[in-house]
Amino acid sequence: MSDEQPHSAIADPRVTAVIDRLQAARRRPTGGGPRGGFSDRDPHAYAEQGFSIHPEQGELIYLLCRGIGAKRVAEFATSIGMSTLYFAAAVRDNGGGTVIGSEIVPAKVATARRNLSDAGLADYAEIREGDARQTLRDLGGPVDFILIDGWPGDSGPSLARQVIEITAPQLRVGGYVMNDNAEPDFLEFVRNPKNGFLSITLPLKGGTELCLKVA
Template sequence: MPEHLNAPAVAQSPITDPRICAVIDRLQATRARPPAGSMNKEAGFNAEDFADYGFSIHPEQGDLIYLLCRGMKATRVVDFATSVGMSALYFAAAMRDNGGGQVIGSELVASKAAVAQKNLTEAGLAEFVDIRVGDARETLKDAGGPIDFALIDGWPLAEGPTLARQVIELIAPQLRVGGYVLNDNAEPDFLDYIRDPQNGFISVTLPIKRGTELALKIR
């Protein structure tokens, strides 16, 4: 077999707009994680303490979001949590390329929301995004209409139900049949909900990042 047939394929994003790609590339190149041990569940979490860290999806997850949103002609999507805007860039690119739509972002830390807004403006996509600053359990109570796609990638809690579980319970009634939910962190109680047939979803675990759960609402 020719050697070139055994070579791994070079990843190529479906997004080709140079303005958007430049912002995504910069965010990816400057991605940073907090020091080991700084996120100690026993000590509890304060999101403001990590305002300088952009906890974001990876480009391969973003490419999937973009493709699915384009394929389903999505016009109303939810981005939780927006952080510094990486996921919002992919969502907003799909809304623009679909001919219009709205990304409803939710971000607890105001300084991160400001950075996300700046990144979206730099990419030429700010008009497609409404970033709501505050607790997602309040900001996402009403998305203003049926949701086509939701990303659930929220801040960890020290105890009790995870935010992912609480937000999916809030989002599920607003999600249209045929809509998608993408979850980044595979929280056990989120998976319990999404895999319970009574809740109207089917899902699959994708080999992306540490394990990305993609769910489809079927009723």
């Protein structure tokens, strides 16, 4: 087998260098993190860990955003900025735009902003610090793509379900939603025809839901 790094659709070596650095430093906390059965569910307890999409998901985000000419996108949660890099590279390469991110942990907001700056993409991202149920309530107009890769809850509706209900009306017809964690109530929402989505499960990172808004 070849040891050669997978080819990236992103041509900017400054961006790919930051992505490669983040991927090389990826680690999970002892006990598996917040999805472990007895782990701490406080997001501030994991300020040093970035729970990020994998590069194959990021490459798909980049290609889809380029394909639909995305200019305005949103994500929950930003974490340390891995997904933000792919989004920001895409909107920049589409001629300019904005990534609206939400992250509740201040240390991760600072790290994400440093990573974007290192990649030369700081001008294309607006990271809103706080609870996504508030920070993403008003995106300032229609968006082209939404990533929902947020924190697990203990009971009641998942954060993914709450965020999709808030953001779906702000997504344009023809736009995409990607979900990383396959929360059952999120899937229930996007698979209900009355909510206007077509949805498929992709074999990426153990299952990634890709949804197209058709109505």
